[in-house]
Amino acid sequence: MTQNINIVFLGDVVGKPGRKIVKDFLTDDFEKVLGLKKEDTFLIANVENASHGFGLTQKNYEDFVGQGFNCLTSGNHIWDKKDIFTYIDEADILLRPFNYPKDTKGIGYKIFEFKEVKIGVINMLGRVFMSPYDSPWETVKTAIEEIKKETSIIFVDFHAEATAEKICFAKYCSDLGVSVVAGTHTHVQTADERIINEQTAFITDVGFCGDYNGVIGMEYETSLHRLTTNLPERFDIAQTNSCVLNGVLAVVSNDGKAKTIKRFCITKNYEEGIK
Numbered sequence: 001m002t003q004n005i006n007i008v009f010l011g012d013v014v015g016k017p018g019r020k021i022v023k024d025f026l027t028d029d030f031e032k033v034l035g036l037k038k039e040d041t042f043l044i045a046n047v048e049n050a051s052h053g054f055g056l057t058q059k060n061y062e063d064f065v066g067q068g069f070n071c072l073t074s075g076n077h078i079w080d081k082k083d084i085f086t087y088i089d090e091a092d093i094l095l096r097p098f099n100y101p102k103d104t105k106g107i108g109y110k111i112f113e114f115k116e117v118k119i120g121v122i123n124m125l126g127r128v129f130m131s132p133y134d135s136p137w138e139t140v141k142t143a144i145e146e147i148k149k150e151t152s153i154i155f156v157d158f159h160a161e162a163t164a165e166k167i168c169f170a171k172y173c174s175d176l177g178v179s180v181v182a183g184t185h186t187h188v189q190t191a192d193e194r195i196i197n198e199q200t201a202f203i204t205d206v207g208f209c210g211d212y213n214g215v216i217g218m219e220y221e222t223s224l225h226r227l228t229t230n231l232p233e234r235f236d237i238a239q240t241n242s243c244v245l246n247g248v249l250a251v252v253s254n255d256g257k258a259k260t261i262k263r264f265c266i267t268k269n270y271e272e273g274i275k
């Protein structure tokens, strides 16, 4: 029997403004925006920037678990809060990119059980304009082969900078039978969502969740100063009380083929401030 699975994926959550709008979205706006119940949805967010823009503390990890997320993905910033090393091996729903060296703490892919189906999620880093990580092309194949032994439903968060690398990687994953490839890392939502090969739902970048008036979640003044002077300066997150939330909803059938992908973007003003 064919069963459709709804997968909602929220782009990089940045600091307190990101955590605030995500929390409100889940409690107040989810059904209104998506026409679905949260409980009927496999819920994923990329959380590499969730704790003050850099990394993820254990407390913030536990808050996401409490909000009902089924899986959390990450990226190059996941190591920025040092306590990650003390809890990542016990963090059941958290993935770090798979293409780090083999003995790196944490895991890069996992199979989750959801409403009597199994969903494999893989987190990968790109290499163009990024650090020289292990080949995502070779490593993703290993993860897909392992997951395919148990399920046809496979979601990949490809955390990468270059649009061409992301499109090419999505086509490659599609040929290997992946259901969804959703890009993250640039924090800017792209308008190119589509189904590739009647198999894979794809978007180059989902976008981010955080302050709406800064520069990809960071303070405008610091960004401007860094860019105009070329001098190093510590980034701080923007907090203008105006927030944006970017995500996608993909519908995948239990044979692993994606049916639809829809992107969404909502903004919210918090005149009383963000607590």
Ligand SMILES: [Fe+2]
Binding pocket: 012, 048, 049, 075, 077, 185, 186, 187
């Ligand atoms: Fe990010």
Ligand SMILES: [Fe+2]
Binding pocket: 048, 075, 076, 077, 159, 185
């Ligand atoms: Fe990143």
